[in-house]
Amino acid sequence: MTTLPDTEWTTRADLRELVAALGEGNARWVGGAVRDTLLGQPVKDIDCATPLEPREVIARCKAAGIRTVPTGIDHGTVTALRDEGNVEITTLRRDVSTDGRRATVAFSENWKEDAARRDFTINALYADPASGEVYDYFGGLDDIATRTVRFIGDARERIREDHLRILRYFRFQARFGSEPPDAEAIAACEELAPTLKGISRERIAMELLQILVAPDEMDTLARMDALGVLDVILPEADLAQADVVKWERQNELRPEPIRRLAGLLPPDPEIASKVAGRLRLSNAQKKRLRLAAAREPEDAEDPRGLAFRYGLETANDRLAILGASNVELRGWEPPQFPLKGGEIVKRGVKAGPDVARLMQTVEKRWIAEGFPDRERVDALLDEELEK
Known part of the structure; x- marks a missing residue:
């Protein structure tokens, strides 16, 4: 008999209270928590399976003073707080x-029947x-081993039941699988790759x-590309570009999916916008993708100037993608340009386009000189006013 080892989460008092509220034989841990514990990996989320129907789960939790939220009650899911x-x-x-x-489901009291509707054997373990x-x-235990x-x-x-399982397969293979x-x-993923066209972009x-x-990640993407999967979901991808993962590590950056996505795309903001729209990315993600896609080789020549103009996030994205x-x-924060338009007006320049032009010219020279102090900014302004 295989048993879960004692860990921080398996000995939690608040989980014992929850199990007691549901009643003997009415709760088993399932899925990722069981899988990751057996693999010796950190556990993030705890999922529980029960033969009790949702309304009964809510009632028993309420009686025990445990608050619940009906997060997916139509499909049988209640979240215990x-x-x-x-x-x-x-x-x-x-x-x-x-x-x-999507699937139409019916409630069951059979544990094996519930396991049979899951995707992978390593995700169908109960404890x-x-x-x-x-x-x-x-x-699943043999496959864990x-x-x-x-x-x-x-x-x-399994894939015909839910076409997204193709992508889930590659994600789980990348995280847990051996070669x-x-x-x-x-073979199934390759044959059924075209079915991904019917899945929601989100x-x-x-x-x-x-x-x-x-x-x-790159090995996984290369396999997806060879099997025709990548062409269905991201036909714009070019795997021959710079190794963003390598430069993230060298630049001491944590992995960022939008940066890595940008690294697969050509340096074209319009293509980035098209991809972001198709994938229904958030406005913030779309903006980041566009800015990273607007990269130029010259960006690598002046990292601080780049960061001043576009922010540290965009600068780090572009440098990693460019392999720079x-x-x-590192440890540097872009300074604030010290010159204000009103100061130029006080020097006798009429408010309007001339002020804006002078501001831009002085700022450009200030950046090129490595952000010198205020005294130098005043000198630069003097030089421009004398022209």
């Missing part, structure tokens, strides 16, 4: 019908909160951005 981290509680389910984009015993219905990412049952059938990958999974973006910060060092930016 816990001091040390919320828990999603989902009623056991079985698929009634699927169309590759008893009291004993720690792990319940494995489809060989060999770090094999394998679909439950027939890979093509070579499961042959059936690879769901595509959610998976793609996670893949971009996965371990060995950001050492001049």
Whole structure:
């Protein structure tokens, strides 16, 4: 019998209270928390499966003084609010019908039936909160041991149920999988890659951005490209560009999915806007992608000037994509240009275009000289006024 080891999360008092509220035999930990614990990796989210229907879950939690939020009640999910981290509680389910984009489900009381509707064997492991015993219905423990990412049952059938599972496969393979990958999974992803065209752009973006910060991201993208998957979701991608991951590390930058996405795209803000729109990125993400795409080779020649004009974020993005060092930016904050338009007016220049022109000229020279002090700014203004 395999059991979960004692960890910080398995011994939490607030989780014991939740399990007690649901009642004996009515709760098992499931999915990522179980998988990651067995792999010795940090656990972020706790998910609980139960044969109780949502209204009963809410009632039992209320009786125990545990607040809940009906986050996905139509699909059986209730979130229990816990001091040390919320828990999603989902009623056991079985698929009634699927169309590759969404599923119609019915509640169930059968643990194996619930496991059968999940995607990968390593995600279909359940653990008893009291004993720690792990319940494995489809060989997930063996796949954990060999770090094999394998679909439950027939890979093509699982993908036809939800086409997004193609991208989920590559994300999980990048994070957990060993080489070579499961042959059936690879063949199914290649064959059914065109079905991704029917998936909502938001769901595509959610998976793609996670893949971009996965371990060995470029190897994963190269495999997706070879199998025709990347061409469906990001036909603009060019994998032959600079190794952004390498330059993130050398420039002491944490991984950023938008930066890495920009590194796959040509230096064209209009193409970046097109991609951002298609993926339904947020306004902030779109702006960052456009700014990174507007890069020029000359940007690498003056990192501080670049940071002053566009901000540190954009400067670091462009330098990493260009394969250039950001050492001049580390620990440096762009200064504020000390000259004000009113000061120029006081020097006898009429307010309007001439003031703006002088401001721009002095600022440009100030940047070129490495942001000298106020005395030098005054001297630069004097020189320009004398012309």
